[in-house]
Amino acid sequence: MTALSxxxxxxxxxxxxxxxxxxxxxxYRIVADKTVLAHTLAAFGAVESIDRIVTVIHPDDSxxxxxxxxxxxxxxQRLASAFGGxxxxxxxxxxLEALANAGFPADGLVLIHDAAxxxxxxxxxxxxxxxxxxxxxxxxxxxxxxxxxIVDSEGRLAGNHDRAMARTVQTPQAFRFELILGAxxxxxxxxxxxxxxxxxxxxxxxxxxHTFAGDAALFKITEERDFLRAEHHLSPLAxxxxxxxxxxxxxxxxxxxxxxxxxxxxHSHALLGHSDxxxxxxxxxxxxxxxxxxxxxxxxxxxxDEKWRGAASHLFLADAARRVTQRGGRxxxxxxxxxxxxxxxxxxxAVLQAEIGRIxxxxxxxxxxxxxxxxxxxxTGRREGIAAIAIASVAF
Ligand code: MG
Numbered sequence: 001m002t003a004l005s006x007x008x009x010x011x012x013x014x015x016x017x018x019x020x021x022x023x024x025x026x027x028y029r030i031v032a033d034k035t036v037l038a039h040t041l042a043a044f045g046a047v048e049s050i051d052r053i054v055t056v057i058h059p060d061d062s063x064x065x066x067x068x069x070x071x072x073x074x075x076x077q078r079l080a081s082a083f084g085g086x087x088x089x090x091x092x093x094x095x096l097e098a099l100a101n102a103g104f105p106a107d108g109l110v111l112i113h114d115a116a117x118x119x120x121x122x123x124x125x126x127x128x129x130x131x132x133x134x135x136x137x138x139x140x141x142x143x144x145x146x147x148x149x150i151v152d153s154e155g156r157l158a159g160n161h162d163r164a165m166a167r168t169v170q171t172p173q174a175f176r177f178e179l180i181l182g183a184x185x186x187x188x189x190x191x192x193x194x195x196x197x198x199x200x201x202x203x204x205x206x207x208x209x210h211t212f213a214g215d216a217a218l219f220k221i222t223e224e225r226d227f228l229r230a231e232h233h234l235s236p237l238a239x240x241x242x243x244x245x246x247x248x249x250x251x252x253x254x255x256x257x258x259x260x261x262x263x264x265x266x267h268s269h270a271l272l273g274h275s276d277x278x279x280x281x282x283x284x285x286x287x288x289x290x291x292x293x294x295x296x297x298x299x300x301x302x303x304x305d306e307k308w309r310g311a312a313s314h315l316f317l318a319d320a321a322r323r324v325t326q327r328g329g330r331x332x333x334x335x336x337x338x339x340x341x342x343x344x345x346x347x348x349x350a351v352l353q354a355e356i357g358r359i360x361x362x363x364x365x366x367x368x369x370x371x372x373x374x375x376x377x378x379x380t381g382r383r384e385g386i387a388a389i390a391i392a393s394v395a396f
Pocket of ligand 1: 248249250273277278279282
């Protein structure tokens, strides 16, 4: 290649990460020892031909940025920051203006990248640079493996999209500097502020945007579970299995049936409780919550709340499973032991396994249901109530 033009990276990190919970913007959350932004900076720093890396930050995040810059181990001379605006589009424009003010040449190349995509490989960045040098504007894309459906506002199928022509779009989007700076200035002057990426903005101002092969490993951290995926990407051996325990007791009262494992079992008594008093589902619910350190059933569904009076306990269990899944967990198995003199649980074992499995979407072989008496000792031995103990195993 002839004398290479100047190459800059513009890392967009000014967002507040509203889509992921927690007070810390996602680009400043830790993944394997350093922040997402530090990983992103390190990825761009690994390509020596990128001579400057400008990060567009929120004015409140200066200290966090400095820490990320230090942790990235990219030399200070190659790094700079600029304050962003109220939208992604405004932030990119302010970053481009900062480059212009610093004397970045009009025929230089700029790679505009989302901070929340930490895993840009050297191969991908090389493709971006080559494509921008050749075409002036180019974006990384991936084919769409699934059929694409168009749905109406009611969620009904309203047509299909031709998958062969569809692509998902990633960053960095790569441009000749004067071209993208000019397009952003014109968009700002026209008061057009709703472009979600730079390629569509450039295209709206007459630029032909080319594409190059993206990288599936360059996923964007959007949801909570993406942080776990990022951890696994960096250290595949970091996968872990966690175990939680749960224990519950309900006393007998007058009645003609009990609820155990979501199954109505005829009996000489009922169990007393605010909800349907199902000790098996309550114990399993607590076991699941235990794997994510997320309190207990009484915290999420307080007995003081009238809303849960007589509630079916499968609601509690399904909610715990949802919390586990939301944090990236996959329930591997649950197991429980029911302690009582009566009713006999054995004859209902298969039904309990099927019902618990239905609630948790587990096959019956992943659901243990066992029963024992306490040899007439203690409160269960005196037929005063039923106890249940449970354990859950969750892979992360
Ligand atoms: Mg209970």
